[in-house]
Amino acid sequence: MTHQHQKKVVKSSKLRRRRRIVTVLAGFIVLVLILGIGGYVYVHYRYGQIGRVNVNGLTTQAAGGKPENILLVGDNSRCALKKYSSFYQKQHSHFGTCSQVGGGRSDVTMVLHLDPAKHSAYLLSIPRDLWMPMPGGHGLQLRVDDSLNSAEDSYLNLKFGPTMLVKAIQQDLGIPISHYVELNFYTFERVVNTLGGITIDFPTKLKDYYSGLNITHPGCQHLNGTQALALVRARHLYYYDPSTGTWKYDGTGDLGRIQRTHIFLRVLASEIKASALSNPLNANALLGSILPALKLDQGFTLSDLVSLALTYSHVNPGAIPTTTLPVIVPNGTFHDLANPSNYQAPGSIVLPYQPNDLTQISKFLGSSATNYQAVKPSSVTVSVRNGSGVNGEAQQTATALHALGYKIQSVSNATYAGSDSEAVVSYRPGDLAMGERVLSSLTGQAIMAQGPSSQSADVVLTTGSTFTVATPPSSASSSSSSSSSSGSASSAQSVTQLANTNLWSSSEPVSWWDPKACPSK
Known part of the structure; x- marks a missing residue:
């Protein structure tokens, strides 16, 4: 082979190598573009599944990455669940039908405090039975969960709903609220079922005839969505005391339920994080369970959600500190003499306590x-x-x-x-x-x-x-x-x-x- 022919072969080989590199790079760029566009389309598709609710009077977050508070609400509206017909038919014997329990109340009311400077999160529960002045009510006082109940509009001549709930928390408790997030019973059950259930340790047997909870033996056991919902809804709890061989009434009502919910949420959050991080398909399934029934305030943008996800990605949701607002439990039946038609049974009202x-x-x-x-x-x-x-x-x-x-x-x-x-x-x-x-x-x-x-x-x-x-x-x-x-x-x-x-x-x-x-x- 002549020297000139060798040069042609080497040159031809270099050209082929360059073409392969260019082809690979071009393919990589196209793949990135496809994934990027696909990811963009996917994110916007999922974001578009989220429901919207008009909430007025929210506190605008201060510039410069200042702390903000997000109100997390578990709406117990039975009427809103009718569109999930199979779930509604299966569960309404435990939580009542739309005709039996009108309107919707904030069965769970929590405030999530986020501090970007510290990359930290804290959770405060507000007891649903806290007795509070209603904004614009000229002295009318109700439980905080009633402020969400639009069924009361007609006879109390006020506009109840998310705006009323936000105003009550901001004005009566002095907690500024930047955003509003709402979920319902159906979403909760679906999330647990999508995870394949959740494992909880029970020290003893538990029953709640109202929520349908029935834990028949102690120890770690797997709960499906229906059982998990019954647990977090349990406010009339009985526990088995092995030392006496009898069933005893817990008696803590919603306050005890808040504590059990905090425990459950820590376990659930850890399960969700582990499941979502380990498998993108699991993450997709969880999003499909949560987002269609999720409601956000009209100002909660996609960029807000992305920013929160990036800022707090390293926060362990299972380790978020939780606390409950201190309250007084009145003795006997509570009579609201300023509003004679309104009275409450023992334990159904709690009062704030200072300092x-x-x-x-x-x-x-x-x-x-x-x-x-x-x-x-x-x-x-x-x-x-x-x-x-x-x-x-x-x-x-x-x-x-x-x-x-x-x-x-x-x-x-x-x-x-x-x-x-x-x-x-x-x-x-x-x-x-x-x-x-x-x-x-x-x-x-x-x-x-x-x-x-x-x-x-x-x-x-x-x-x-x-x-x-x-x-x-x-x-x-x-x-x-x-x-x-x-x-x-x-x-x-x-x-x-x-x-x-x-x-x-x-x-x-x-x-x-x-x-x-x-x-x-």
Whole structure:
């Protein structure tokens, strides 16, 4: 072979190699484009499956990656489940039909606090039975879950729904809400079934005749979607006590259910993360189970979802800290005398308790909490109204607040709020910090509400049945002083006794009979 021929062969070989490289690169680019376009189409397809709900009054997230709060709602609407006919027919014997249980309530109400600076997440549960002033209700108070129930529109002359629920949480508890997310019973059951069930450890046998829960033996066992739904809905729980050989009533109602739900969600979240990460097909199936019944507020964009996924991708959902708002469980039947047609059976109403609630919420919000402590009492005018019916209580409360430095504008009477009621701190729109400052001066059953801009004082305090006003620091060591709003030690003692006997704290230990995660293999 001549030297010139060899050069031609080498040159030809190089050209073929270059063509192969160019072909491979071109193929790779085309593949990337196809996958990219396919991924784009897939993401938009899945995003398009999500339902929308109009929610007004949401708090716009501050620029610069500040913390935000997302309201997570489990809507128990039976009527909305009718379109899932087989599920509805199978389950309505346990949760009631559309005609039996009208409207929809927030069976689960949780706030997810996300802090991008720390890449952290925290979860706060608000008991569904928390008694709260309804925004725009002119003194009307209902359970927080009722604020979602549009079936009440006609006879209470208010517009109930997601906007009312968001406003109640923002105005009464001082928790800003950036976004709204809603799921229902059907979605929950489908997710568990898509995972192939979930394994939970039960220390003993459990029953709930209302939810259909029936755990027949202790130990780790696999639950399908129907059984899992029965567990998280259990509010009338009975447990088997092997030491006595008898069944006993749990008695914690929704508060105990919240704790069991926290445990269950940790296990479920860990299962979802493990399943989705291990197999794209599993991830696709889970999305198909969740998204069609998911509802987001109209401002929750695709870029918001992608940003959240990227920012918190390393957060272990099974290890997210959870807590419950501290509340008081009233004794006996609760009568709302301001609204005589409304009464509640024992255990179906819980009341806020200060300073525990305000402290817990401030801790939960972290750096985004309102700096109410910077508000000087001397800059706040307060009007006090007697809502307890106790003779002279408004004047005694005003005197105690004046001793703390507040400017008292007026003292008057209000509609009797009942023998077991909460003090209500009403502030003008935009003056939340002033409301929280006055609230921080109270101990006992008390909550905030946003009043009208026309109210003459910065804050209007309507007294309730069991609360005290803080003692001025200069008098704290004086034996003649009292922290009671009525000026008597008996009121302070009643508040202390109430806290000792009826306060359900977020730090309550889980009962021994409640389920837990199974040990890792």
